[in-house]
Amino acid sequence: MSSDRLQPALLLARPLTIAGLLSLAVITLSDRGTSLMYAAPWSNLYWLTLVLPPALLLLRLGGKIPLRFPATSWLIWFIATAATLIAAAGFSPYRGPCLLWTALPLAGLVIFLLVHDWLAARSENRNRLAGFQTVAGGLIMLASIGYWLVDVAGLTRTQIFSAELFAMRNPHPLGHANYTAGLALLSLPWLLRATFHQRGLARLVALAATGLGLLALFMSGSRGGLLGLGALGVAAIFMAKLKWKRFLLFAGLVVAAAGLLAVANPRIRAMLGPRDPSAEPNISTVQRAAMLDAGLAMGIARPLLGWGPGSTPLAFPRFRQQLEGGAENVLQLHNTPVEILAGTGLAGWLASVFFLGLAYRSRAQAPVAAITLAGYAVFSLTDYQLDVPVFVFALAVLAAQLAPPGQAPASSRLRIGLALTAIATVILIAVLGQHDPTPQLNTEALILARDPTQSAQAIALLNQSLALNPDQEIAHFNLGWLLVVPDPPGAEKHFREAMRLVPDKGGVYFGIGLARLNQGNHTGAARALALECLNEPPFLASPWWKVPEISAEREATAAIFAQLATQAANTRPTEGWVRRQALQLAGLAPRLGLVSPGPEKNYRRERIGYPVLVRNQDIPPPVDLYDVREDPRFAASVPFPLPHKGWLPSPLLHMLLDDTLPSDK
8 A cells, every 4th residue: 555545634535525425415316406505404515515625635735646637728728717717706796695606616626636636546447437427327317217206196197198297397306307407418428338338237227227317308308408418419429430421320310319309298399399479478488588688798798707606696687677578587597608608708608618629629538428528518508507516516527537637747836836726715715705695684674574663674674785786676676665655756766676677577567656646646657557557467457446546546547558558569560479468458448447346365475486596595485565466356257368477578668667658748
């Protein structure tokens, strides 16, 4: 046994490595792991997973044998990527949170160095690592299908043999079907490799695990996942170095097979078919188009270093009013190149392109790793998953397998420089990195606001939150409701800010209407109330119209509502569905404010996704202060289906509120 192995520092590395792998396994295999990792005690495992790689790097640098660096070109990529991440976070307008979220990709870069060093130590380590990847992929696919079968067991026999089985998709184990597809793509090449390299029972186990992986991918219902599967097959055929005729033949067969799987899944088949221009737009397609537009706008606004790693939930609201529709806010942009551009600018984007070029040039170094990376790269055009440890670390391992070793051992000066840089980076993140304090302030304020005697303190907390980040719709919207009576001009200001951030927010135009009514602006109030009816059609028969002060505006509101609906139809004449909905709603103007007798539906909207969006599952989902009042019989009495809230494009909502009608002159 070598003396280097007996060093206490290196002896400590083994239990730390095991602890890190166990923490990663718990996060990955626990159901809804991507949500749990933002809640205690799971968040402790998350940070343990990120802290251990730099600790292991320092232990390794303390050994007598120099760290084995990759080839110079790969080392340049490593340094450029790390520097870009730190600079993008340091110059971000959200520096504290971004520095924290930079810890994950930086940990991935450290994993790249450590795994490459381990692979360069002994040739047999490559086979050991491939075996580990096979076992890990098999366990993940087994967990995915196991959780999914529990869901299936809760269905009736009729549901199992219908399209409902495919509509539910498979979100396990990480909590979203797209994550399932990504895990399957990273696992399948290694499982297939094992079926060719193993014998006997081991081959049968690998074949069964491969089947589970294909089933998990298919039941994820991910279009991008099937594109990635096709890319895996084409990349494998390309790596086989067939003549071009055979290459085209087999590549065509692979693409056809992926296409057949897409057609076999009712959800994917429906989304890939031609769209009727007069039909309602697909919500998923609208959201993805909006996120793409927002990402490009974010990149243009800060082209060099972007808004900072992980900053999308904080920066996205600034660009929401420019988008046609989509979600109120998003955790990520569902497109890896666009997310990288938005978060780290052109510097990060160029570093990513450099990495892909290096991987292609080194493809012969590790063919299966190259095939896996090719399939996942195609899939990454439809999703972004580099905010989840298992994906970052899996890609780091693939990079380590592809990177050729350097020509000479690292000098002591380079080792010392790397150690000092690692220590400085950890200190920088520990000292300047901080969780965004605004979610806690917002949640505490909304809890206090339930007690009218605590409204002053709630107002103070929301103002404190907005002073830290003025681009928060949740704070503006609820502050508007707290101020609508004591300070109507202030309330209107906050409602308009909420409308800027989320133009199709339900209740925001009603709030503007009440604020204007309390200021004596009856014409402006009627216009805002009309737009509330247009944005959220059930408000046409809301029991709020029974309130005498609001009921007095019914006739004027109905006239403006008909004008706004007609104007919306004429503004978008080429969008058949929008035009038809607008004209149909215009015909409901005489029914505006007519509430049917009987009990009403009264509730406040709970923001269930907010804790995940702000990466803090330790806070309860906040509840808005807006009292939603609905006539549950209204929708059934209308001769056509009412469009969902926010059916109008966001820029059009702004135009309809701010344009001046003849009656306003």
